[in-house]
Amino acid sequence: METTSLNRRDWLKRSALTIGGLSILPLIGQAETPLAPLTLDNKGRLTYSPLFREFTLSKPLTTAIKAKLNANENPYGPSPKAIEALKSSAHLGNRYAWKEMFDLIEKISNLEGATPENIIMGPGSSDILEKVAMVFFKDGGNVVSADPSYMSLIQVAKATGGSWKPIPLTKDWEHDLKAMEAAIDNETKLVYICNPNNPTGTITNSDALRDFCSRVSERVPVFVDEAYLGFLENGMKHSMVPLVKEGKNVIVARTFSKIHGMAGLRVGYAVAQPETLERIHSITRGGMGISYPSIHAAMASLEDSEFLDKCRSLNSEVRDYVYTSLKGMGHNAVPSHTSFMIFPIEMEGETFLKEMTALGVGVRAFQFMDKNWCRVSMGTMDEMKLFTAAVNKVLV
Ligand code: PLP
Numbered sequence: 001m002e003t004t005s006l007n008r009r010d011w012l013k014r015s016a017l018t019i020g021g022l023s024i025l026p027l028i029g030q031a032e033t034p035l036a037p038l039t040l041d042n043k044g045r046l047t048y049s050p051l052f053r054e055f056t057l058s059k060p061l062t063t064a065i066k067a068k069l070n071a072n073e074n075p076y077g078p079s080p081k082a083i084e085a086l087k088s089s090a091h092l093g094n095r096y097a098w099k100e101m102f103d104l105i106e107k108i109s110n111l112e113g114a115t116p117e118n119i120i121m122g123p124g125s126s127d128i129l130e131k132v133a134m135v136f137f138k139d140g141g142n143v144v145s146a147d148p149s150y151m152s153l154i155q156v157a158k159a160t161g162g163s164w165k166p167i168p169l170t171k172d173w174e175h176d177l178k179a180m181e182a183a184i185d186n187e188t189k190l191v192y193i194c195n196p197n198n199p200t201g202t203i204t205n206s207d208a209l210r211d212f213c214s215r216v217s218e219r220v221p222v223f224v225d226e227a228y229l230g231f232l233e234n235g236m237k238h239s240m241v242p243l244v245k246e247g248k249n250v251i252v253a254r255t256f257s258k259i260h261g262m263a264g265l266r267v268g269y270a271v272a273q274p275e276t277l278e279r280i281h282s283i284t285r286g287g288m289g290i291s292y293p294s295i296h297a298a299m300a301s302l303e304d305s306e307f308l309d310k311c312r313s314l315n316s317e318v319r320d321y322v323y324t325s326l327k328g329m330g331h332n333a334v335p336s337h338t339s340f341m342i343f344p345i346e347m348e349g350e351t352f353l354k355e356m357t358a359l360g361v362g363v364r365a366f367q368f369m370d371k372n373w374c375r376v377s378m379g380t381m382d383e384m385k386l387f388t389a390a391v392n393k394v395l396v
Contacts, residue, residue, distance in 0.1 A: 055349030055365040066360035067383035077261010079307035085300035121287025125255040125268030137162030141189035173202035201336030230259025
């Protein structure tokens, strides 16, 4: 397979999008995937594994984007209480927020039923995914994870000196836990599980996953990325955090970017064993990358359960509409448990992206499981109507 390395400038050019006439960088890439070590195949597709590629636009289009449905952002956020907290704490931006950070950690640890020593904060969970990858793979080793899955930790592990053992999802779109366990060898430093999984939007049975994490973490740490758990009814029931409390070597990452609608405010955290967090703290500063106002906004958002419930129910209403509309047009989407959805497209991926973008709709396009797929984030109902109208025109 022929691949070429992509330099940063070329990558940014490929990923540019235009909103309201202004070019914004990047449409894809930085939000979800670190830039190194990305490679392109000879058709210009980003190559994550032999089975998993992503289509990109070779030239940025200048069309104004009316529905930005490419980064799984929450169209309803931040919560009104979080906005109020941002405004009322902006004037404190001249101070370091040490005490406030501790208050937030305490609040989160109470919520999770853990202790403050179990919590690490970061400006978004990406920061924690990347730090874990750098710390765990600085001396090489391999990471076992699903293919396709979320690539942030994997890409940094590879760039740091580790290698990836990709294990295809089952045909029911679950993690193949048996195969993943069998793939662990003496060089395995970490298992990464994204549940619900991105980019498929699907979920792995939580009892089976709990059993897997409990057993496997005796041999090697298991990292569970629960970025989209908040969109599930009774999400906490599916969480792997209780295993941390049982003393298991499990790291659970959460973010305020999705159900809390705070992607641009950058707050995330992980729950793990204090010894694991010590490995990260020994060479980094932990959570000091979060601004004073963002800390206040996160605290307010945690208390706004009415807002969180509203986001969950609007997301599910819009998701039902998209699923049914796609079905009506003959596209069988994969049932989603998240704020995004995939469906197969019988079209070359870059052409699809180009045509959707020209109609003002930004989405993602991938190739895996021998098919091309569109991944669309759930926006507002109005945005999704633009999306379904665009699909109707593009995929005739
Ligand atoms: N994990 C998953 C599965 C994601 O999809 C994302 C973002 O899209 C992240 C982590 C990182 O999010 P953030 O850095 O905004 O917390």
